[in-house]
């Protein structure tokens with residue numbers, strides 16, 4: 001797939017089948033995440049947690065619902081939740097930009113692999129907020145969750161995005 005084709009085909013997918021993501025596809029998604037740019041190359045200060053255990057996904061979904069006063073599954077029945085975390089950074093806030101780069105790389109590769117994905121912003125704060133959940137999710141001590149995506153086999157299709165100037169741009 002051409003890069004711009006993958007960019008336009010990556011859409012927020014909010015319904016997933018019960019089918020698990022294959023190991024081969026997941027590995028490609030994770031490699032794409034690891035290839036993302038990270039400020040000052042502080043890769044050792046970033047962490048990627050893959051959560052596929054059904055009981056833990058249910059627990060995180062339940063905690064997100066409670067935390068954000070939601071009724072529907074905020075993880076959309078996806079089989080895989082990927083949370084990016086960061087250790088304390090020398091430049092406050094840079095971990096948010098690092099995380100965004102990592103998440104976008106993973107979502108583009110998920111698209112390439114025919115998978116659906118969407119950012120689930122509240123997954124990070126929920127995992128940090130509920131005692132014990134960070135450890136259960138495999139996030140090492142000293143790291144705080146920033147945000148995550150769900151990835152899975154799609155139970156819905158969304159039209160590719162038109163490549164247009166949809167953000168205000170100024171040029172001087």
Ligand SMILES: Cc1cc2nc3c(=O)[nH]c(=O)nc-3n(C[C@H](O)[C@H](O)[C@H](O)COP(=O)(O)O)c2cc1C
Nearest residue numbers: 010011012013014074118119120121122123158161
């Ligand atoms: C930082 C960020 C946070 C987001 N949080 C959520 C979320 O918590 N749940 C959700 O369903 N979608 C979330 N989204 C998806 C956006 O709503 C979606 O990307 C946007 O509407 C554009 O649609 P598209 O992804 O199909 O291009 C988030 C996207 C970003 C970039």
